[in-house]
């Protein structure tokens with residue numbers, strides 16, 4: 001049996017190492033943004049492999065989607081061939097996700113991960129020709145609809161113009177939210193008035209972390225300029241203090257709930273942000289710097305509900321230190337710590353600590 005996993009372009013080797021450490025699976029066919037793994041010969045039970053792919057989806061930092069592979073296909077008679085593979089398997093499909101592998105790093109050449117609308121037709125044909133229509137969920141005919149708990153999802157992934165993979169995954173109640181979306185891609189788009197593309201990662205980050213940032217809550221944004229992350233908080237009705245030596249975009253500065261403290265966090269009086277309940281941080285510095293800054297705040301601020309922050313990975317060997325980073329964060333008293341390379345993160349990871 002094989003499984004396939006999608007990831008950010010450039011992280012295939014990291015993903016192979018991560019999955020190898022979790023389950024000793026060997027990497028097989030791979031292209032940028034897409035890696036297949038051969039499962040050990042003694043792993044024959046579908047129940048075990050089902051549990052394993054859910055576990056990888058939960059624990060992997062770099063896997064975006066994880067599926068049991070049903071096989072690879074060419075574009076010839078694709079729809080029929082997909083259903084033939086499904087019929088040979090033991091799965092009853094409730095919903096179909098159609099997506100493609102990333103071709104570039106997010107933000108490179110204007111690329112942002114998305115499910116191209118041109119795949120709508122394929123989705124429509126697959127849904128309309130299901131040999132088991134009674135198993136399809138009532139809204140399964142709608143393109144790019146999120147899956148719900150309990151569903152078995154057929155994944156059809158376009159790898160090249162003439163190469164597709166078909167697979168399945170399952171939405172369990174403990175599944176991370178990305179599992180519900182085609183290609184693990186939450187359908188958010190950068191608004192025209194966004195101060196920066198950081199808007200995307202913090203919007204995705206709030207959705208992934210499930211942080212409930214309420215109206216009038218007090219938020220601190222460290223490394224706030226030009227202001228995309230702050231806009232995400234402001235859109236929830238929060239009051240935001242943004243600390244950064246750099247300039248904040250005019251439309252963010254003009255927001256009545258936003259206050260800019262122009263300077264570095266380590267040169268800012270702590271009393272100015274002592275009431276912060278939620279902290280986001282996106283500092284272009286080494287992880288150690290960000291963690292030391294947050295360590296200091298965690299010791300001083302008594303009212304913190306949660307922190308959502310990026311750790312930059314300019315050298316990929318920093319990934320080996322992630323377990324130590326988590327150890328340091330645990331000391332701040334957080335009960336729930338999640339780590340993921342979000343769809344809209346570049347060469348960095350997002351941490352949500354609650």
Ligand SMILES: C[S@@+](CC[C@H](N)C(=O)[O-])C[C@H]1O[C@@H](n2cnc3c(N)ncnc32)[C@H](O)[C@@H]1O
Nearest residue numbers: 196198223225226227228229264265282283284
């Ligand atoms: C990636 S940008 C932040 C983007 C921003 N979060 C947004 O949403 O638009 C990194 C920022 O970190 C800021 N920065 C670097 N060191 C800092 C420090 N010690 N204190 C505060 N900000 C810092 C930089 O000035 C820069 O604006």
